[in-house]
């Protein structure tokens with residue numbers, strides 16, 4: 342990956358206390374940017390104040406809500422790049438509280454876009470999408486042209502919100518890009534709750550030497566993406582003029598079954614795998630195999646994944662072990 346100079350750049354990260362946003366913040370502080378985090382630390386999200394440990398003195402933190410249009414407008418002025426990571430991020434919670442999901446994921450995204458259009462139309466706007474927008478796979482591997490039939494409210498609203506981003510890019514000639522991720526794991530994730538994806542939760546169980554319960558036989562194929570690869574993809578997208586107006590899948594080269602992922606976690610970190618019957622509320626939002634290609638992003642920007650599953654898991658273990666109280670307490 343090329344070396345970039347962000348010394349005079351102002352970067353705004355909505356959801357910057359969450360898993361992905363805080364890793365972006367850590368990276369951009371290292372790259373010399375002036376980083377502002379915009380995050381109300383929603384207790385139902387994966388946000389954690391300890392995620393900015395080590396950089397607290399170098400970032401400005403605005404404890405504000407993206408549903409508040411006025412405060413979004415104030416935060417957006419003068420920024421060079423926005424990474425829009427704030428979201429209502431739990432699939433099960435979105436089924437329990439669909440209106441809240443619309444408020445944050447749809448209206449919240451419109452607020453950030455509209456604030457940018459009115460007060461900072463030249464900003465580079467990078468939105469995070471998710472592979473779960475696709476729903477059940479109709480052909481393999483899934484690319485950016487694959488139709489979207491999401492099976493839960495979160496994924497449906499993520500699909501809608503990324504369309505807003507593309508519309509603003511097209512209609513107002515704003516510099517927008519969407520980067521979709523799949524099963525991101527690693528340091529600063531929520532390892533406490535099963536509501537934010539199984540993989541980081543399994544890492545948390547393994548760190549406590551508990552059972553990792555796999556539903557059914559765990560034969561569904563998944564891409565697994567180490568967080569540093571995802572952050573590097575976002576850096577690369579933000580620096581290429583070819584990114585604007587595009588949607589990318591920034592997924593790993595590697596695919597594994599859920600059972601293989603669980604077994605790898607027990608090998609690298611701890612715990613043991615136990616296979617149980619599917620709970621009915623999980624089975625209805627299960628999509629089966631999901632295999633994504635990263636060919637498009639590789640051909641547009643200077644990026645390719647560097648981390649494999651075993652190395653990423655080792656690194657996650659090293660990060661979390663001395664910090665367990667902060668993430669499980």
Ligand SMILES: NC(=O)c1ccc[n+]([C@@H]2O[C@H](COP(=O)([O-])OP(=O)(O)OC[C@H]3O[C@@H](n4cnc5c(N)ncnc54)[C@H](O)[C@@H]3O)[C@@H](O)[C@H]2O)c1
Nearest residue numbers: 356359360361381382383386387388406407427428471525
């Ligand atoms: N983690 C993954 O595997 C994954 C995969 C694909 C896409 N994504 C997307 O990446 C983005 C970040 O996800 P994450 O895993 O870091 O989630 P996260 O839950 O760890 O972080 C989300 C952050 O948004 C903040 N937030 C929530 N509502 C807010 C509001 N109304 N105003 C201001 N801040 C608010 C939360 O406090 C939290 O810190 C999301 O858009 C998500 O859809 C994540």
